[in-house]
Amino acid sequence: MFRNFKTVPYVIFGRGAFNQLDAILSNKRKHPEGTMVFLVDDVFTDKDLATRIPAGPDDLILWVNVDHEPTTAYVDQLTARVREHGPGSPDGVIGIGGGSAMDLAKAVSLMLTNPGSAADYQGWDLIRYPGVYHVGVPTLAGTGAEASRTTVLCGPDKKLGINSDYTPFDQIVLDPELVSGAPADQRFFTGMDCYIHCVESLTGSYLNAFSQSYGEKAMELCRDVFLSGGPQSDDKLMVASYFGGMSIAYSQVGICHALSYGLSFVLGIHHGVGNCLAFDHLGEYYPDGVAEFHRMMARHGIELPRHRLPASGQQEMERMIDVALVLEPLWENALGPEWKRIMTRDKIKELYERILS
């Protein structure tokens, strides 16, 4: 059985494409007074982009804070604020920001039409009703959230996505100009989400020609951006991210993402940073990829932030191991069907100790 892969049905790509968002949304406003909800990363509150959001007088702008990874509780809270804004569903939800802001927009869109808490839907194909029309506008490139069928959330007891055919955006606006203002570190960590994803999927056992082609091109573009640079880097990185997201169709990530999930859930470390912290120590499993990653870091003068686990953090360590071990397909993709013999709790602990030393 092959997955029947749901793609984003409308894609607009180009420098300045953000200026067309108003026209795109106009076609989706059901009444002249139809409401749109813009869910925007609050780093933009005092930036030029804030003045360019095509919000009408009845629209709602929700500034979201993503200093921490998005939680199901935050999704529930944002959904409640949209409901308070007026009766009936809005005509659309537009997420503007990095992977976290886009994931929040996807999740709010779904929770406006599905009862209960976002935590009830963490898993696969639990969503029962289509969400509100939702649009993704990435301002960081690398997560692939603009193309994926998941929205990754930290819930009360797990970090897991709401995976469904209703999750992908109905429209994405890929404007490379929007990513040019990102801080260098953040740009790097987010871009590495794509690069590491490609290393893991292309060396894994779950792969076919469709996903391989997307993954190979995404990796080539990442190399181009982070080892050569050049005037088209923002454009290429944006395509790399979209291709990385598309390659998920028939591939899987691996050891690095599994460990990174534990770091995020237990220590609150952002996904892109968590990936880099883990990948830094995975030369044993991905020798070529890690060596190239180190060259990219050196070229961009990146220093990884240090995180330490105190000696008293034995309980946190056990929880991180639990979170990582849940992700069975990732381990199997990386290490084969006998992965449990290789990747014992002790081995994972040893890796986490190195990462957090």
Place this chain on the structure above:
Amino acid sequence: MFRNFKTVPYVIFGRGAFNQLDAILSNKRKHPEGTMVFLVDDVFTDKDLATRIPAGPDDLILWVNVDHEPTTAYVDQLTARVREHGPGSPDGVIGIGGGSAMDLAKAVSLMLTNPGSAADYQGWDLIRYPGVYHVGVPTLAGTGAEASRTTVLCGPDKKLGINSDYTPFDQIVLDPELVSGAPADQRFFTGMDCYIHCVESLTGSYLNAFSQSYGEKAMELCRDVFLSGGPQSDDKLMVASYFGGMSIAYSQVGICHALSYGLSFVLGIHHGVGNCLAFDHLGEYYPDGVAEFHRMMARHGIELPRHRLPASGQQEMERMIDVALVLEPLWENALGPEWKRIMTRDKIKELYERILS
């Protein structure tokens, strides 16, 4: 202004994916007795594939002949046959075959819900109502018809597509096993549609990072298939075709396609063959591409069919030139805004004379 590109929202890729078509269609049958129309290339009437079509007792199988390029008259005739089959629209139209069969399925799907003749809709965004749910199942790879927003038809006075956001398939089933039985010549000519498309778009002036990335990967896959070969060739060629179709978003073809349209419309030469006949003589414009094309021909022992224009064919010549000259964006993409100074009627005539000598 950038095009808001409509993609195919559901893609399934894999060897044997055709076996999942029945399950996919089951979800779209509105009543247990809902009717599906299978529009299938008649080369398969006595092939194994014919026995695998998941048609129920109330479904209609229309065997279509595509010895000649699809015409608007043929679309009208097929649409009438579907209407005669029963009251109301069918639940779906499924095109199984190469680019011509898939284009017929797209066009019939649209004409079941839009009044008049298919000829009325040749052009851009003339379709007013969404078509019937339609599915594409390619059995040849290279045309990109599975991914494109057009269905190319020969009408009473032009060869031109029905281009609209309603044209793309709602679902495609990409099963590399289906292309393995194609005759070697046909496989080559169809594959070259993709390769030549890439040469034209990547050397043209209409391009951005999105289309360039798709085009470059499609070209790399074509090289891999036609210069190296190997066990995954069918899989790679199928991805190349899909990527070629996706690359159309922000790119354009060029001289070869413009000339090929004239050959098809006036002399009835099939699109893939027409491309190869024209490209063979375009070394002046695409030196690297044509040299590589010749290496691919040599490796596969391909001889191009010869077509001649009799001395009395002056009227046909003038019509071919007319048809080719209509395609202004193609010429501008290839030769720049001053293309009319370079590509005179005399120059096009000289090229056609070489092609048809």
